[in-house]
Amino acid sequence: MPGVPDKVVLHPLVLLSVVDHYNRVAKDTKKRVIGVLLGETYKGQVDVTNSFAVPFEEDDKDPSIWFLDHSYLEIMFRMFKKVNAREHVIGWYSTGPRLREADLSMHALMANYCSNPVLVICEVEPKEVGLPFTAYTAIDEVREDGTEKSRQIFITIPTEVGQTEAEEIGVEHLLRNVKDATISTLASDVSAKLQALKGLKGRLGDVQEYLGAVLEGRLPVNNDIMTYLQDIFNLLPNMNVEALSTSLAVKGNDMMAAIYLASLIRSTLALHKLIDNKEARMWAEKERADKAKAAADKAAKAEKDKAADGKEGAAADKDQDKQADGAAKPTSNGNA
Known part of the structure; x- marks a missing residue:
């Protein structure tokens, strides 16, 4: 057109x-x-x-x-x-x-x-x-x-x-x-396959409905659609052959086993990273606590030294006052 x-x-x-x-x-x-x-x-x-x-x-x-x-x-x-x-x-x-x-x-x-x-x-x-x-x-x-x-x-x-x-x-x-990298892909793969099968079922239902309408005479025959459907049927594998069905089953089981093993390895690695993260956090908290304790000890020592210096200064001032008082008193001798 x-x-x-x-x-x-x-x-x-x-x-x-x-x-x-x-x-x-x-x-x-x-x-x-x-x-x-x-x-x-x-x-x-x-x-x-x-x-x-x-x-x-x-x-x-x-x-x-x-x-x-x-x-x-x-x-x-x-x-x-x-x-x-x-x-x-x-x-x-x-x-x-x-x-x-x-x-x-x-x-x-x-x-x-x-x-x-x-x-x-x-x-x-x-x-x-x-x-x-x-x-x-x-x-x-x-x-x-x-x-x-x-x-x-x-x-x-x-x-x-x-x-x-x-x-x-x-x-x-x-x-x-x-x-999310921590979530296994096994569930997502199964979900994707399920959605794909649902889509295929819906398309096959449309084909069945169309062919039924053509057989009943409600729709005219479209040669292009019939050619496409014939190509689809020609490309379908013959599942009646035992060797083909066995090989497909073995192939599918091998793929599922590989996916399952990969999911287990990913879960193990995720748990390992979780443990490493927890251990690193504990060491970091311990280091911070040690630094805080050292800083508190240093501050307490400085305060103690300051208090000791204050006492020594006060004692020195007291001795000087005594010496000054002794020098100011008059000496008693025979000429008094």
Whole structure:
């Protein structure tokens, strides 16, 4: 289809901005937030590199009544344009978590700022494993019999998460700060495998639902999807071969044993560091106590020496007074 993007690549900064916007404005409510997506389009790929929030209100009872601040949008875009001239308005985002009746009219409004806008619905509280966002674009649907005039509908676009080298370094730095090195990775590995299996189960359920709808005639046969499914089945290993199943089991057990051993070694090293830290702290406290005791003894000795010097001075003054009194008395002799 002409004008329809082949893929939408969302950068981590955009996801963080959308979640922050939702937490500030609509957390613990049924409202949604809306903003503008910035980026560039090259060879059918839409790179969403930045975004900003836009004031938005809608009537809960009548979805056709809504308000979006155009002036704020234009002022913010002019300021972002001064920072990065390569970023253009490429669409808008919503926290849905699904499409609504007023989305087509808002999409038409966004078409005033870019030729073919995309809509990205982000799930700030995802309940399923997978990417927490879905991209859409609007196309004109025309009935073949010509009974109705053309109308716009949303179609989905393939999505993925992409990042530049600078963003990758920043995300890795944040994850490094979050990760606790004292915690074993065995539990995290098992949790990751469990989440992956849940995601696989969900995808297989979607495939089963689609094939069931095709068999019942509710959906037409899509040859591209059937080709992909056939490729998947061709790539699956034949688990009926005993040698293959045995080798996979041995390989899995070896990996689990290596992970378990590494976790034990890490726990032992952590305990060793804890004991070394405690011993170093005890020696430091003992050294401080010895220094404090030496300083107190030195102060007491100085005070004692000072008191002794004061007594000797007082005795010397007393002797001088006696000598002075003896010299002042008149001597008695025969001439008195």
